[in-house]
Amino acid sequence: MSIRLIVLMCLLVLSTQGYANLFIEINRGNDNPAPIAIVPFAKSQGLPENVQKIIAANLERSGFFKPIPPADMLALPTTQEEVVFRDWRLSGAHFLVIGELQKEPTGYAVSYKLFDVLSQKVMHAAVVKGSDEGLRDISHAISDTVYEKITGIRGIFGTKMLYVQDLKRPGASRYRLMYADVDGARARALVKSSQPILSPTWSNDGKRIAYVSFETSRPAIYVMNLATGQATQMTNFKGLNGAPAFSPDGSHLAMVLSKDGSPDIYVMNIATRQLRRITKDRYIDTEPNWSVDGTAVIFTSNRGGSPQIYQVNVNSGRPERLTFEGDYNARPRVTPDGKSMVMVHRQNGVFHIASQDMASGDMRILTETWLDESPSIAPNGAMLLYATQRNNKGVLGAVSMDAGIKFLLPSGQGDVREPAWGPYLN
Amino acid sequence: MKNVYSTIAICAAIGLATGCTSNKTVDEVIEAPQTVEVPEVIEQAPQVVDERPVYIDTTFYFEFDSARLTSGARASLMLHAEQLSDSPRAIRLEGHADERGSREYNMALGERRANAVRNFLILQGVRSSMIETVSYGEEQPQELGSREGAWSKNRRVELK
Structure with missing residues (x-):
């Protein structure tokens, strides 16, 4: 490393x-x-x-x-x-x-x-x-x-990204967790597995990453120290172990577990492994993402009949629905200034990336591709990476937050997906 | 052979239905003995299976963003439940979703589907300790492609 x-x-x-x-x-x-x-x-x-x-x-x-x-x-x-x-x-x-x-x-x-x-x-x-x-x-x-x-905007060319590569042929290194410059150069595999890898994410200081791996034939959350390359298995619960998200101060991991019946949001103290249950209902609650100040978690839930974005205060546990436009809004990510969020949004049966202003609730569709997912915002808040498809191949795309700039990142072998834009490293 | 099985399925279904009815309408106790006939039919089943194995669907399909079992899936699962109570074995239910939407939501959806199958089997008398469920979300499609034809085959639970 x-x-x-x-x-x-x-x-x-x-x-x-x-x-x-x-x-x-x-x-x-x-x-x-x-x-x-x-x-x-x-x-x-x-x-x-x-x-x-x-x-x-x-x-x-x-x-x-x-x-x-x-x-x-x-x-x-x-x-x-x-x-x-x-x-x-x-x-x-x-x-x-x-x-x-x-x-x-x-x-x-x-x-x-x-x-x-x-x-x-x-x-x-x-x-x-x-x-x-x-x-x-x-x-x-x-x-x-x-x-x-x-x-006048801080540059992001020196930052890194993670993404998942699927070579789409059986073998010990079919699935790879990749680490690369944000221009796609110097890509190398941090993890290789015959079983799926998903949901890579960064700690805010850029020193650790978390991801989900099926290497034990069941999903489990791992945290890797990037300096040593050492990965630690954090969870081994019955059912779902997914969607890890580091708290802004890096001390806790929000995650989804279904050990108590249905998928709910939990927060784990990384040092003590102590768990706190944040949501408790019979619906799907998943894809937690922290608010900028770490007091709330924004997540996807189908409690209203279709997937929508909700916010819950981690102390009071009081939930609030944030999205109302359309019948599919999922996987939210909050911008670094906390003023808006981006998500997967379905319009006329097509899945795009959309942004929503937190104060006004106004939604705007940013992408013109289809089957778009996994938006990940740059640390300067000017652009986001996402996953999409071109010619039946999974590729990464980028779009500016004002939707004025759009480009696709060339993919190497197989499918690439789930980009996670890293933080500033100094 | 298939006919024999579908008759068993129908009998089992009728048996279940009447069983349910008799539970609800408590006064109609006279109706209850009729359901006793069903186990007699089931007893014949292992002999048939021993002679030549009959194929029962092991993959069950679902609608988009839904974990509701289809009637076809229910019929097949009743046959599985009979087999499993005759010769118990540990089974693994793998839930899957199509590629649309977000990946972790699809993980949860795949689990919902696997649980729907699990709960149905338990209602049919399969011991819960024999069932393991795991969701792969959209990570392992059965068929590649981005059309409803492929999507409908990927929204599934596989019994292994």
Whole structure:
């Protein structure tokens, strides 16, 4: 287990002009992306990773930027002295990134500068260091900073995701719990099993994950320490053992168990394994997700005749119904600011991802694909990952919370599903 | 052979129905002895089974977001219940759902379906300690595809 987060950010603030208000309107989406030129960095040729390409792809996928291909650039400056702003204005670039890569005794150091082409000023300058295998980490760190300096929103390119891969052929490694960069790169299997794996989820500090595995021929909840790769079986109850969700402080796991008859929400103290029953009825209660402050659990229940989203205060136990639109609303996830939630919503027989404003109750459908499920929100709240189908294959999709940006993540072998977007790791 | 079995099923069904009626209408005690005939019919059944095994459905199908047993499933399960009381064995009921909707809700739905079969078998006299239930949700479809044809085959309980 070697998450390489030895990316050191040394901020050399050369210019601190008031660029904080130079934000791109978030609701513009990809209708009007800002042209940006990321010039190939000096001494970056012949390396195992193409830093320029990774940064450009990250920024393009965010929907806010339109990277200019290097072939269309009039010049390829690598120092500030070589920058001719007129050339970049002619190319239509609003922003410019140049830099130089240095090989160090162990790893790499990249010094780079971000310019505002129109005002001809340096917006940001920094040096990023990484290990020998850290070129992607460096690229993501630069992408995150450039994105944040221009949009005012924290970047998520350096975050990780989990997802489940099903190779769809019997064998000891048919089902895999995968761990990857959010652009899909550097994917590797944390768990392999001949039996189904589902419901992967993160602790808020990104150090542990929880998931459900059928490796004992029955479902059980496991918690894995990512640094050691050690997995601990947390439950072994009769019936359902599913839908784990770490409390915001990481001390408890909400889950669904049916040991007492029907599927109900329980909260387990991870240290003592003590269980507290939160719901108690003869209906299906499942898919718990914590409110941002950890005082309530939002979950799916069919107590009203069809699956709908409810919220229950974990102390008082008082439930409240949150969704009223449509006859199928399930698997809620609350946004990081707690102001809205996303869910699986059925409209005209088709399953989409929808968001609902917590205060007004207004619902909005975000996806146009079908058989959509498992929405998972980015830690900056700007985008979500979900699972869908294309050509009878399970693939991952992404959509911005304003539905303006949509793309599918290419899948490797077999079906991929149940993406879980990881938290910020620092 | 199948005919023999369906007659048994019908007899059993009638027996059950009259049994229920007599329970409800307490005064009509005279009706009760008629149900005694049913066990006589059942006694013949093992001989038939010994000669040549008869296929009884081991997969039971359900409607979308429903755990209600169909009448066909009930008839087959009555035959299973008879077999299981004659020659008890541990059985495993695996509940499944189609791919639509959310995965953990489908896990719960698969369990609902397995429990519906379990409860029916227990009512028919099968010992609960012999029945294990497990739900696989939508994780193990019987048939691949995203049309009702495949979905209807995946909303099921398998008796193993």
